[in-house]
Amino acid sequence: MSGYFKELFGGTKSLAVGLGITIKYMVKPVVTVQYPHETLVMTPRFRGHIELVGNEETGAPNCVVCGMCQKACPSNCISLAGEKPEGAKKKILTSYILDFTKCSLCGLCVESCKFEAIAFSRDYNLAGPRKDAYVFDLKKRLEEKSG
Amino acid sequence: MILSEPWRLLVFVAGIIAFIALNAAYLVWLERKVAGHIQRRIGPKEVGPFGLLQPLADGIKLMSKQLLVPKGVDPLLFKVAPLLVLVPAVMSFVTIPFSEKLVARNIDIGLLMIFAFASVNVMGLLLGGWGSNNKYAVISAARAVSQNVAYEIPMLITVVTMIMLTHTMNLNEIVIQQAGGVWNWHIFANPLMPIAFLIFFICSLAETNRAPFDLGEAESELIAGFHTEYSGMGFGVFFMGEYANIIIGCGLATILFLGGWQCPFGILPGWWWFLAKVYFLIFCVMWIRWTYPRTTLWGLLNLSWKILIPFSLLILLLTGAMIKVWPLITGAS
Numbered sequence: 001m002s003g004y005f006k007e008l009f010g011g012t013k014s015l016a017v018g019l020g021i022t023i024k025y026m027v028k029p030v031v032t033v034q035y036p037h038e039t040l041v042m043t044p045r046f047r048g049h050i051e052l053v054g055n056e057e058t059g060a061p062n063c064v065v066c067g068m069c070q071k072a073c074p075s076n077c078i079s080l081a082g083e084k085p086e087g088a089k090k091k092i093l094t095s096y097i098l099d100f101t102k103c104s105l106c107g108l109c110v111e112s113c114k115f116e117a118i119a120f121s122r123d124y125n126l127a128g129p130r131k132d133a134y135v136f137d138l139k140k141r142l143e144e145k146s147g
Numbered sequence: 148m149i150l151s152e153p154w155r156l157l158v159f160v161a162g163i164i165a166f167i168a169l170n171a172a173y174l175v176w177l178e179r180k181v182a183g184h185i186q187r188r189i190g191p192k193e194v195g196p197f198g199l200l201q202p203l204a205d206g207i208k209l210m211s212k213q214l215l216v217p218k219g220v221d222p223l224l225f226k227v228a229p230l231l232v233l234v235p236a237v238m239s240f241v242t243i244p245f246s247e248k249l250v251a252r253n254i255d256i257g258l259l260m261i262f263a264f265a266s267v268n269v270m271g272l273l274l275g276g277w278g279s280n281n282k283y284a285v286i287s288a289a290r291a292v293s294q295n296v297a298y299e300i301p302m303l304i305t306v307v308t309m310i311m312l313t314h315t316m317n318l319n320e321i322v323i324q325q326a327g328g329v330w331n332w333h334i335f336a337n338p339l340m341p342i343a344f345l346i347f348f349i350c351s352l353a354e355t356n357r358a359p360f361d362l363g364e365a366e367s368e369l370i371a372g373f374h375t376e377y378s379g380m381g382f383g384v385f386f387m388g389e390y391a392n393i394i395i396g397c398g399l400a401t402i403l404f405l406g407g408w409q410c411p412f413g414i415l416p417g418w419w420w421f422l423a424k425v426y427f428l429i430f431c432v433m434w435i436r437w438t439y440p441r442t443t444l445w446g447l448l449n450l451s452w453k454i455l456i457p458f459s460l461l462i463l464l465l466t467g468a469m470i471k472v473w474p475l476i477t478g479a480s
Contacts, residue, residue, distance in 0.1 A: 008454060015439070022438040026184045034189070 042122040047105045051121040052096060052142040059146035061139065062117035065091040069109035069118060075102040078109060093139060100126075100134040159251035163240045167233075171390040172202035174429065181433045212379035217279075220376065224278030228373075229381050231271030232388030235264035239395050244319040246408045246417030258306065258316040261399065262299075265354065268392060269295040272356075272363065275385070276373035287372025290444065291363030294353055297448050298360075301455035302350035305343050308463045309403050311470060312336060322407030332406040337469065339462045344404045346459050348428070351396030353447070355389065358436035360447055397428035 033040055042048070052061045065082030077099045082091040110118055128134065176191060176198065183190025191198030216222060242257030244250035254260065269292055276288020312333065313321045325332050334344045353360040364372045374385045401407055401424040408417030442450070 004453075018438050019434065022185045022434060025187055026181070026434075028187060030184070030189050031187045032189065034192075 039125075042124065046120065046122055046124075047107065048121040048123040049100045049103060049105075049126075049136065050098060050109060050118045050138070051123075052093075052138045053117055053119050054142050054146050059142075061093050061096075061142055062115050063093045063096065064115055064117070065093050066114070068112045068114065072108040072112035074106065074108065075104060077103045096138040098136045098138050100136055101131055156251075159241070160237075163237055163251065167237060167240070167387060167391045167394070170394055171387040172206055174390050174393070175205070175386075176202050177430075178433050178436075181430065182437050185434070185437045206383075209380055209383040214381055215378040217281075217376050219280045221278040221280065224274045225376075226381075228271050228275030228278055229377065229384035229388065231274060232268055233384050233391065235267040235271070236388050236391035236395060239264045240391070242318055243395070243398050244322060244402070244407060245421050247319065247323075249418055250319055253317065253319050255315070255317045257318040258310070258321075258399075261395065262303065262306065265392075265395075266295075266299065268388070271388070272373050275377070279373070279376040281376050283369045284373050284375050287363045287369045287375075291356060291373065293444075294356070294360060294362060294447060297451040298350045298353040298455070301346055301451060301459040302354065304456070304459040304463050305347045305350070306403070308343055308459070308466050309333065311463075311466055318402050318407070322402055322409060325406040325409050327409075329406070329411045332404065332409075334404040337466070339465055340404065342458065343462050344400065346455050346462075347403065348400055348431075349450075349455065351400060352432060352435065353451070355392045355396050357393065357432055359439035359442050361436075361441060362444055362447060393429060393432060394425060397425045397432065400428055401425050 052063060054061055063080070063082075065080060067080065070078045070080055078097070079099075080093065080096045082093050084091045105120075107120070110120060126134070179201075180190040180198075191201040194200045194204050216225060239261045241251045242254055242260055244253065272291045272295075273288045276284040276286075276291070279285075309321075310316060313324055315321060315324075321333075329335070334340050356363045363369075364374075369375070374382050377385060398421075401421060405424050405428075406420075407424075408421040410417060410420040
C-alpha cells in the first residue's frame with residue numbers, strides 16, 4: 001500500500017515536471033530555419049558536388065588536364081578532355097563533365113588534385129525531374145560563375 | 148430579441164453546427180500551432196497570415212475528395228458511423244449554456260442528457276471500426292470501447308458527487324450557483340473538489356480518445372484506427388465529431404467546476420468568459436497531448452481501475468458524509 005501512494009505521488013510529480021518543460025519550450029523562440037525563405041550558409045567543410053576552381057585573376061580553370069581525378073574516382077563519375085594549342089606549354093581544359101548521379105562524395109578526386117583545380121561546392125539545393133539534370137558541365141558552371 | 152419557437156430552434160441548430168464546424172477547423176490550426184511551438188517550430192504559416200487560411204484550404208480539400216467506399220465494408224454501418232459520432236455531439240450542445248440566456252434548451256436533466264449522448268458516441272466508433280472490415284479498425288474500435296467503458300465510471304461518479312453538491316442537473320442552475328467570484332466556483336467548494344476536477348478532466352481526455360489516451364487512434368501502430376478506411380468528408384465528419392466532443396468535455400468541466408459563464412471581475416458578457424475558460428482547458432488538452440507519450444493499454448486500464456475509480460468513490464463518500472454529517476455536528480438544519 002505504501003508503494004501505491006509513493007508511485008502515485010511520484011508519477012503525478014513527474015507528469016507535472018513534464019508539463020513544465022513543454023510550456024517553457026513553447027514560449028522560447030523557434031529554432032527552425034524557414035527554408036525557402038531563409039537559407040543557412042554551409043560550413044567550410046560541407047561536401048557538395050565538386051566544382052572547378054578558377055584562377056583568381058583570369059578566371060580560367062586551374063586545371064591542367066592531368067587526369068588524376070578521373071583515375072582516382074572509384075565510380076567513374078568524371079570525364080574530362082583537353083587540348084594543347086599550337087605553341088602553348090600547358091594543355092587547356094575543353095570539357096569537364098561530372099555525373100553526379102553516381103558520385104558518393106568520397107572526395108578522392110579533390111585529394112588527388114595537385115593543382116587545387118577542384119573543390120567541394122556548397123550547393124545543396126539539388127532537386128530535378130530527370131536524371132540527366134545531374135550530369136553537370138563543370139566548365140560551363142565555372143564560366144557562368146566568373147563571367 | 149425574442150424569436151418565436153420554430154425560428155429560435157432553427158437559429159440555434161444552425162448556430163451550433165456552424166460553431167462546431169468552425170471550431171473543428173480552427174482547433175486543428177491551433178493544435179498545429181501549439182504542437183509547433185512546443186517543438187520550437189512555427190507550425191502552419193504559408194496559407195494566409197499566420198497560416199490562418201490553412202483550415203479553409205484543408206476543408207476545401209476534404210470536401211472535394213471522393214467518398215471512397217472500399218470493397219467488403221458494411222455499406223450501411225460504414226456510412227452511418229461518422230454521423231453517429233457527430234450527431235450526439237451536436238445534440239449535447241443543445242443544453243450547454245454559453246451564457247445565462249444563450250442556451251438552446253434549458254432543460255432540467257441537461258447533465259443526464261449529455262452523458263446519455265456521450266455513450267452513443269462510443270457506438271459510432273465501434274460501428275465505424277466494425278463496418279470498415281479492416282483489422283486495424285476493429286482492434287481500434289475494441290480498444291476505444293474498453294477505454295470508454297473504463298473511464299465512464301469514474302467520470303459518472305464524479306458527476307454524481309457534483310449533483311449531490313448542487314442538487315440539480317440543470318446546467319444553467321449549476322452555473323448560477325457559482326455566482327459571485329472565483330472562490331464560489333465549485334472547484335473551491337471544498338478541499339476534495341480540485342481532485343474531483345482533475346479526475347473529471349482526465350476522464351474527459353480518455354472519453355474523447357485524446358493523447359495520452361489515444362490508443363484507439365494510435366497513428367503509429369493502428370494507422371489512425373477506426374477512421375483508417377474513411378476518405379474525404381467521412382473522415383472530416385469523424386474529425387469534427389472528435390473536436391466537438393473535446394469542446395463538450397471542456398465545456399462540462401467549465402460548467403461543473405469553473406463557474407461556467409460567471410465572470411470573476413464583472414466585466415465582459417458571460418459567453419465571453421465561458422469561451423475563454425473552455426479554450427483555456429482546450430489549450431491544456433493540447434498541451435498534454437504534446438507532452439506525454441501514448442500510454443499502454445494496461446497502463447490506461449490500471450489508471451482507471453486502480454486510481455481514478457477508488458479516488459472518485461472516496462470523494463463521493465466523503466462528500467456525502469460532509470453533506471449529511473456536517474449539519475448534525477454543527478447543529479444547522
